[in-house]
Amino acid sequence: MGRITLEKVRKSFGETQVIPPLDLTIEDGEFVVFVGPSGCGKSTLLRLIAGLEDVSGGEIRIDGRPATDLPPAKRGLAMVFQSYALYPHMTVRKNIAFPLKMAGMSEDEKKSRVERAADVLNLTDFLDRRPGQLSGGQRQRVAIGRAIVREPAAFLFDEPLSNLDAALRVGMRLEISELHERLKTTMIYVTHDQVEAMTMADKIVVLRKGNIEQVGSPLDLYRNPRNRFVAEFIGSPKMNIVEGAEAGRHDAHAIGIRPEHIDVGEGPWEGKVGVSEHLGSDTFFHVHETGLADVLTVRAPGEVNHRAGDKIRLSPQLDKLHRFDRDGLRIT
Amino acid sequence: MATQHSRAAARFMIAPSVVLLLAWMLIPLGMTIYFSFLRYNLLMPGANPFVGWENYSYFLTDPAFQTAIVNTLLLVGGVLVITIAGGIALAVLLDQPMWGTGIVRIMVISPFFVMPTVSALVWKNMFMNPVNGLFAYLADVIGVQPYDFLTQAPLASIIGIVSWQWLPFATLILLTAMQSLDSEQLEAAEMDGASAWSRFYHIKLPHLARAITVVVLIQTIFLLSIFAEILVTTNGGPGTASTNLTYLVYAESLLRFDVGTGSAGGVVAIILANIVAIFLMRMIGKNLDA
Amino acid sequence: MARAVTNKTKAINTAIAWTVGILIFFPILWTILTSFKSEATAIADPPVFLFFDWTLDNYTTVQERSNYFRHFMNSVVISIGSTVIGLAIAIPAAWAMAFVPGKQTKNVLMWMLSTKMLPPVGVLVPLYLLFRDWGLLDTRIGLVIVLTLINLPIIIWMLYTYFREIPNDILEAARMDGATLRSEVIYVLLPMAVPGIASTLLLNIILAWNEAFWTLNLTAANSAPLTAFIASYSSPEGLFYAKLSAASTMAIAPILIMGWFSQKQLVRGLTFGAVK
Numbered sequence: 001m002g003r004i005t006l007e008k009v010r011k012s013f014g015e016t017q018v019i020p021p022l023d024l025t026i027e028d029g030e031f032v033v034f035v036g037p038s039g040c041g042k043s044t045l046l047r048l049i050a051g052l053e054d055v056s057g058g059e060i061r062i063d064g065r066p067a068t069d070l071p072p073a074k075r076g077l078a079m080v081f082q083s084y085a086l087y088p089h090m091t092v093r094k095n096i097a098f099p100l101k102m103a104g105m106s107e108d109e110k111k112s113r114v115e116r117a118a119d120v121l122n123l124t125d126f127l128d129r130r131p132g133q134l135s136g137g138q139r140q141r142v143a144i145g146r147a148i149v150r151e152p153a154a155f156l157f158d159e160p161l162s163n164l165d166a167a168l169r170v171g172m173r174l175e176i177s178e179l180h181e182r183l184k185t186t187m188i189y190v191t192h193d194q195v196e197a198m199t200m201a202d203k204i205v206v207l208r209k210g211n212i213e214q215v216g217s218p219l220d221l222y223r224n225p226r227n228r229f230v231a232e233f234i235g236s237p238k239m240n241i242v243e244g245a246e247a248g249r250h251d252a253h254a255i256g257i258r259p260e261h262i263d264v265g266e267g268p269w270e271g272k273v274g275v276s277e278h279l280g281s282d283t284f285f286h287v288h289e290t291g292l293a294d295v296l297t298v299r300a301p302g303e304v305n306h307r308a309g310d311k312i313r314l315s316p317q318l319d320k321l322h323r324f325d326r327d328g329l330r331i332t
Numbered sequence: 333m334a335t336q337h338s339r340a341a342a343r344f345m346i347a348p349s350v351v352l353l354l355a356w357m358l359i360p361l362g363m364t365i366y367f368s369f370l371r372y373n374l375l376m377p378g379a380n381p382f383v384g385w386e387n388y389s390y391f392l393t394d395p396a397f398q399t400a401i402v403n404t405l406l407l408v409g410g411v412l413v414i415t416i417a418g419g420i421a422l423a424v425l426l427d428q429p430m431w432g433t434g435i436v437r438i439m440v441i442s443p444f445f446v447m448p449t450v451s452a453l454v455w456k457n458m459f460m461n462p463v464n465g466l467f468a469y470l471a472d473v474i475g476v477q478p479y480d481f482l483t484q485a486p487l488a489s490i491i492g493i494v495s496w497q498w499l500p501f502a503t504l505i506l507l508t509a510m511q512s513l514d515s516e517q518l519e520a521a522e523m524d525g526a527s528a529w530s531r532f533y534h535i536k537l538p539h540l541a542r543a544i545t546v547v548v549l550i551q552t553i554f555l556l557s558i559f560a561e562i563l564v565t566t567n568g569g570p571g572t573a574s575t576n577l578t579y580l581v582y583a584e585s586l587l588r589f590d591v592g593t594g595s596a597g598g599v600v601a602i603i604l605a606n607i608v609a610i611f612l613m614r615m616i617g618k619n620l621d622a
Numbered sequence: 623m624a625r626a627v628t629n630k631t632k633a634i635n636t637a638i639a640w641t642v643g644i645l646i647f648f649p650i651l652w653t654i655l656t657s658f659k660s661e662a663t664a665i666a667d668p669p670v671f672l673f674f675d676w677t678l679d680n681y682t683t684v685q686e687r688s689n690y691f692r693h694f695m696n697s698v699v700i701s702i703g704s705t706v707i708g709l710a711i712a713i714p715a716a717w718a719m720a721f722v723p724g725k726q727t728k729n730v731l732m733w734m735l736s737t738k739m740l741p742p743v744g745v746l747v748p749l750y751l752l753f754r755d756w757g758l759l760d761t762r763i764g765l766v767i768v769l770t771l772i773n774l775p776i777i778i779w780m781l782y783t784y785f786r787e788i789p790n791d792i793l794e795a796a797r798m799d800g801a802t803l804r805s806e807v808i809y810v811l812l813p814m815a816v817p818g819i820a821s822t823l824l825l826n827i828i829l830a831w832n833e834a835f836w837t838l839n840l841t842a843a844n845s846a847p848l849t850a851f852i853a854s855y856s857s858p859e860g861l862f863y864a865k866l867s868a869a870s871t872m873a874i875a876p877i878l879i880m881g882w883f884s885q886k887q888l889v890r891g892l893t894f895g896a897v898k
Contacts, residue, residue, distance in 0.1 A: 087792060350730065
């Protein structure tokens with residue numbers, strides 16, 4: 001079981017409040033991603049749940065039991081750190097077995113659990129090496145191995161993939177998702193990368209300056225962002241925002257339209273092509289001199305050729321338009 | 333990890349060190365300041381009356397004090413110039429590709445590990461002695477009069493001995509700093525057409541600036557307190573020709589047993605050292621934040 | 623720069639560097655050689671370098687005449703004693719400052735360092751008088767106390783700079799893994815800190831062994847370590863070059879060897895982490 005509830009949890013460092021009172025419920029078995037720009041308090045929130053920081057107020061419950069004052073070791077959670085935090089003087093085997101040793105588990109039990117974890121994570125051949133002799137991806141797996149052997153109530157991941165190169169990152173992302181499929185244990189995952197959030201989460205929590213901006217499933221956030229911040233943060237490339245007269249015609253202070261919701265060809269908008277990015281599957285155009293915004297990003301499926309300087313016409317899909325008021329809130 | 337529990341434990345663990353150092357600093361320092369205002373001579377038991385600034389005016393107007401200040405500055409300055417210049421040259425040399433770097437390095441740093449009394453005596457007797465010393469022999473070979481270093485140029489001789497002891501320190505630190513220079517910077521400069529000399533002057537030397545400052549400050553702290561080398565070579569003489577501030581205070585306190593004047597001298601030495609210390613501390617403090 | 627260096631440049635560098643190195647090292651080498659000469663050979667004109675009758679007489683004479691071994695043991699006890707006690711006091715403090723830094727940590731560290739800047743001569747008089755009154759003059763205990771205190775800031779600083787390099791994440795990982803403070807220290811912190819503690823130990827033994835202000839001023843015949851004992855050769859015994867050399871060689875040999883092993887740590891320790 002791993003149902004975690006936060007009630008009015010807040011955190012200040014001295015005078016500065018990093019997390020204003022905040023409520024959140026994480027259901028058992030859920031894969032929850034905390035996402036937001038750096039400095040938004042997502043790591044602090046994770047560390048509060050882990051018990052590595054004291055809360056300044058409020059209540060944390062794990063499976064209904066109050067955990068606010070429990071030390072990290074007693075909360076039954078396991079954490080994977082950004083730096084992996086492997087013990088450099090221990091072999092992989094000892095690293096993975098360390099939490100079991102701390103729990104006073106018998107040698108046989110330890111051995112079988114470590115071997116099972118190593119098998120799951122493809123680490124069997126490396127059990128007698130030290131962390132220093134492993135590649136980044138292998139270290140990452142050892143850190144995960146150390147977390148899963150304890151069979152914790154929930155896993156906490158603190159930007160676990162940010163030290164890996166791009167190709168490995170995609171692979172590990174998949175592995176963690178598969179692990180979640182298999183274990184069905186609650187996972188809380190912190191990242192600043194909205195692609196990771198979109199691809200892995202059951203539920204995304206978007207944070208800004210310690211505040212929860214929106215909670216919802218990836219597609220929910222994509223389709224119905226509550227405000228401009230979420231709208232611009234979720235989705236890649238970023239949503240185009242148009243202010244001024246054009247927005248006024250839609251009874252809004254600003255309108256947002258995603259690159260994939262603008263069709264190239266005929267339409268009311270016109271502009272000059274700047275840089276084109278050819279991905280093969282799609283082509284992104286940066287369109288200037290539209291009179292709407294500095295630059296509009298437009299996605300065209302497949303290979304479409306327009307040279308820099310070409311004039312093109314664009315038509316927004318009006319049913320996919322997002323409207324925002326003066327405070328940046330969505331107008332429904 | 334800033335939890336209440338660990339905070340309390342941390343204070344408890346730091347306490348012994350703080351208490352000890354506080355006692356070590358405050359008790360003797362307070363006593364020194366207190367004594368410096370008393371007429372207090374160990375050879376004249378009895379009342380130790382309060383005499384105000386008398387000890388200070390006596391110590392500061394003593395001709396030996398002025399000599400000692402000049403000698404202290406010459407000693408510190410001389411050693412600094414020699415060790416920094418020599419240290420940079422040696423660091424550049426040791427940074428070159430060669431055979432047996434490790435052994436040369438060991439030979440160069442060795443003097444630092446020789447205790448001050450040994451190095452002073454070895455230099456005094458086996459090298460600078462005007463009759464049997466090696467220098468006297470060398471003078472003989474080239475046909476000049478042997479020179480009585482410690483009598484004719486006592487301070488310069490001591491500067492030489494102390495420089496030999498501290499040259500390794502400067503070399504080692506400057507070499508470490510030099511090797512920490514990103515080689516891509518040098519390669520970039522080379523691509524930009526900089527000659528070997530301009531690479532040294534425009535890139536390596538500015539990179540060393542910080543290390544040089546550290547060497548200057550740390551050596552100054554130690555050099556202000558040079559004592560053993562003077563004690564075993566010249567006893568501050570002839571006259572007061574090689575007396576520095578530290579030695580003068582020692583002579584007042586433990587040779588003439590004048591606790592009052594010695595303490596006043598001690599306070600003066602503390603003030604001088606503090607001036608240097610402030611700069612050093614500021615540098616190290618900056619580094620703490622980095 | 624990975625580029626071929628011509629053997630000629632390399633040979634020139636080598637020649638210059640070895641010449642300079644040997645010149646700098648020469649006084650030490652000469653002392654070691656002289657310690658194996660007879661007194662007459664030691665002052666021979668012209669000086670003899672290698673080809674003489676090697677003898678160990680000086681070493682035995684030095685020991686017989688002045689109970690050299692006792693001074694040697696004084697040095698050992700004082701330097702190791704003060705270092706070990708210093709470490710025992712400093713390890714908890716450095717640990718706490720590195721891993722539970724508070725608002726005042728930096729100030730405390732700087733203040734500790736400032737005590738090291740106090741010139742010894744500034745507190746010579748009171749310390750001498752206190753030691754006289756407490757019966758600590760010319761005792762090993764007295765010197766251990768003083769050397770512990772004067773080197774404590776350096777020990778704390780060195781340990782602090784080493785501990786700070788241990789990532790906090792790892793200690794937090796241990797905590798998440800269920801380690802108590804005790805097992806965190808035993809299984810994770812100490813194994814990772816051993817190299818740092820060892821080099822701190824080494825450097826401080828060297829510093830304490832060579833300390834030559836307090837050892838000269840606070841000891842006499844009884845507890846004099848080698849620094850003070852050698853000073854007694856200042857005259858006229860110093861003119862017996864061979865014996866002076868033998869006594870000196872024994873006094874510097876152990877530390878010279880330790881120093882060679884700790885050259886890397888030396889930089890960090892003596893610059894308080896300002897140069898690495």
